[in-house]
Amino acid sequence: MSDLQINRTDAEIIALYLERDEQAIAETDLKYGSWLLVVAYNILHNYSDSEECRNDTYLSAWNHIPPDQPQVLQAYLLRLTRNHALDRWRLLHRSKRISPEAMVPLYELENVLQDHPAEAKMDSAAIAEGINDWMAAATPRQRYIFLSRYYCMRPLKDIAERTGLSVPGVKKALAKIRQELKERLTQAGVSL
């Protein structure tokens, strides 16, 4: 195995996958390993499980590239890690072995979808459509805060550090986002 290069571009790493060069996984780990670990950890709140999710991500990436040729490797890996973490969350949740801290951000969205009449749309595809519509109308900053909190389940403090806001400032921004999203989903007739 040749030496790891910390400055490899995503295109170079993807090329390694396409060439079936085992260096690809080591390079992925070097460049994105700790970031992916945090992604999984924010969902599971357990170090061992998060580490396993990260390794499962490498396995999935190895098995799917090719045929997949991701445009943005980090986004591709994020999706994989998140999916593995959610699968594990479901498993742990069923057996009641999940940390109570896990998924706290999603509980904030409880009131965005109201319990509603039979004619309301209930499927997740309708909710996703509503989210995507709202995203298109939102500012980049709103999108970043929204995805940080509800897609990556980041703690408020992390979001504050990254956005330069205070924690109350992030809370306020999230409250506004939730309100806007609720209005959009209500208009589209989406509820539970």
Next chain:
Amino acid sequence: MKTEKWMEAFTQIKNEWIEEFVRTDQAAEQKARKTGRRTVSLGRWMTVAMNVAATAVVVLTGIWLFNQSQKLPELSTGGVGTEDLYPICFETEADWVDYEAALEKIAAERIARNAEWVLEDYDPERDSAAWLDVCLSAYYPWTRWDLLAIEKLRKARSGDSAMLPRYNDEAFKHSQMKWSSNDGVRRAFWLSMYSTAFQSQLGSSVRIDYTYLEPEAYLYPDLKADASMPLKEIVDTLGAAYGKKCSSVRVSLGDRTVDALTRRSGDNGENCIYYFLYDNVLVRISAACGNDALEAWMAALTFQRK
């Protein structure tokens, strides 16, 4: 219900938003690092203070535990609640012998049964490497804990009172750590310790009922999922040489030797899952460093395959 709906909905967010997010995140992280320097000094002092406090707690706890270990344990006559499990002890030499013998017997049987089972059933033309991984993963923890328990008991019998198998001893704490990812191990260990406590508190001779520990319990759900991993090829032969450090871990596959790419380790570095690449197949191997039984088993497998 709602949480599940949200989770599903978020998986369908358009890729362009995710891509935008990671780009923004890279920039935000760099910016946060730069602005975060001002708080490093305070953070360092806080870390130092916390370390000092933690060390003090550890030292005081150690002194307290040492003092406790010098006292004769008092057996509870009440129910067998959690508090009653501490401290666990055996009343007679015969109890120790019985317990050790029981553990050794079950470990020996398990080794033989599993090795036989795997060697008989493993068909490289039919079974994937993932299946082999399941066998290995399913097999090792039980023996590991048996051997650990035996070792601790031997030390305890030799007069090292600190090694008494207490409810809250190191091994049990370790098994608790494994709880999140390894239901089976903890349950088995817990049952054996609980059973021991129960028996000793009743003052009867030690007898452990291992009928709890059926093979099905080995295959906990996350390992079952691994069995369906789309691995395309089969690893011909496996042999292992374990080092204490990750960097020194390598596996011999046929006439080749490959280094571990990465691993997931246990808290004390003893229970590890290693990832290797062999002919474009990513192989996951569970191993326990220093577990002679596992190494012997793997060597036997290698020999058999040759």
